[in-house]
Amino acid sequence: MRKIFVSLAFIATLTTTLFSCKKVETYGSFESMDVGAYVTLVSKGNSILDYGNLATTSADITVREFGSPITSVIIYATEGAANLNRTAWKKVKEVPLSGDTKLVVTATELAAGLGIAPTALKTGTQYTFYNQLVLKDGRIIDPANTNSAFQGITNYNMAMTWNAIVVCPFNSTGFAGNFQVLEDGWADWSAGDVVQVSAATATSVTLLVYPNPAFGGFNQQPVTVTVNAATGAASIATAQSYGGYAGFDNDIKVKTVGTNNWVFSCTGTITLKLNHTGAANWGDYTLRLKKL
Numbered sequence: 001m002r003k004i005f006v007s008l009a010f011i012a013t014l015t016t017t018l019f020s021c022k023k024v025e026t027y028g029s030f031e032s033m034d035v036g037a038y039v040t041l042v043s044k045g046n047s048i049l050d051y052g053n054l055a056t057t058s059a060d061i062t063v064r065e066f067g068s069p070i071t072s073v074i075i076y077a078t079e080g081a082a083n084l085n086r087t088a089w090k091k092v093k094e095v096p097l098s099g100d101t102k103l104v105v106t107a108t109e110l111a112a113g114l115g116i117a118p119t120a121l122k123t124g125t126q127y128t129f130y131n132q133l134v135l136k137d138g139r140i141i142d143p144a145n146t147n148s149a150f151q152g153i154t155n156y157n158m159a160m161t162w163n164a165i166v167v168c169p170f171n172s173t174g175f176a177g178n179f180q181v182l183e184d185g186w187a188d189w190s191a192g193d194v195v196q197v198s199a200a201t202a203t204s205v206t207l208l209v210y211p212n213p214a215f216g217g218f219n220q221q222p223v224t225v226t227v228n229a230a231t232g233a234a235s236i237a238t239a240q241s242y243g244g245y246a247g248f249d250n251d252i253k254v255k256t257v258g259t260n261n262w263v264f265s266c267t268g269t270i271t272l273k274l275n276h277t278g279a280a281n282w283g284d285y286t287l288r289l290k291k292l
Contacts, residue, residue: 037067037133037141038151041159042100048231049107049127051168052266054118058106059129059164063097066156069136070097075105076130077113079122082161084144089130090114097133105129105164121166123232124262124271128163167231168266172200175265178292182269185285186276188212195289197270198222203229205263205270209242209287210254216246223254225272227263234261234270239277249278257284 045060063073076089083089092105092113110127111118121127132142143151143160151158176197181189188210189195199206199222206224211217220243225234239253254274262271268291276282 035068036146037065037070037135038146038156039063039070039073039097039131039133039159040066040157044162045102045104047162047164049110049121049164049166051121051123051166051264054107054111054121056106058104059162060102060104061159061162062100062102063131063159064100065097065133068139070133071136072096072134073101073103074132074134075103076132077105077110078128078130079114079125080128081126082128082130082143082163084148086142086144092129094134103129103131103162107166110164123166123168123264123267123269124260126163126165128161131160131162167233167262168264170203170227170229170232170263171265172202172205175200175205175268175291179270179289180292182288182290184287186210186274186287187285188215188217194292197289197291203227205234207270209289211243211245211252216248217243218246219243225256225263225270232262232264234263234272236272236274239275244278249280249282252276252278252282 042062042064047059049059050057072094074094075092077092078088090113092109095103108118111121130143134140146160151160176199178194179197181191181193181195189212196208197205198208204224204226206222208222211220221241223240223242225236227234236255239255241251241253244250244252254276256272257275258273260273270289272287273284274287275284
């Protein structure tokens, strides 16, 4: 919220796409080209990796080959959204392809491929998988050398990339208590300050965070965050009042925005992107807390 005060003070003051070249990513005459290949999505399986059960949790999709014969699929991975720079990819495993094939990546396989311990996988983080196809004639086809517009045509239903997200089921037992501030984009609190989660039920937590009296905050009211018990996904769908600031705004409300909102009991962390509104729309700011 201090950022707002500073700001106010300052103001007062499809042909080539259907073929793959024998020489990777080198396009010559039409006659020099061979029929390419891709895998199409038959069914999407599990896309949730359970941090609370790292030894057995896995993600999967089922694919079917199309085009030139494919012998196997090499699965690579990266942390975050898709990245078509192959140097960023980490090899996870190679799977023989025959007919409809289920591609499965366990949490332990993903971690090993990334070169980290399974416990170093990040809750709330998406991991992207890349299917690199090894053709019978020795050619290699993957998302990096397949035209992106071609991959995006919905009628082809391509499955050259897929993803999973690491989450953990919510357990409310003992979750309420003191939490250390890791990040407060609204700037009422500094890293290391302590705030409270005053209550936790099977599907919610109640925060006592804003407003900070040090900045004229008054009439503090609890804000209830709804939690998906199976995944830890969190939301404040309808804006809730939390209080006001003397000389600034007497009634400010918050709701969550975006998809990166989580309450994870397995790591004792809360991550929320909150939209603050009142006399004006004061913007979106991230709040991150960790249980002491």
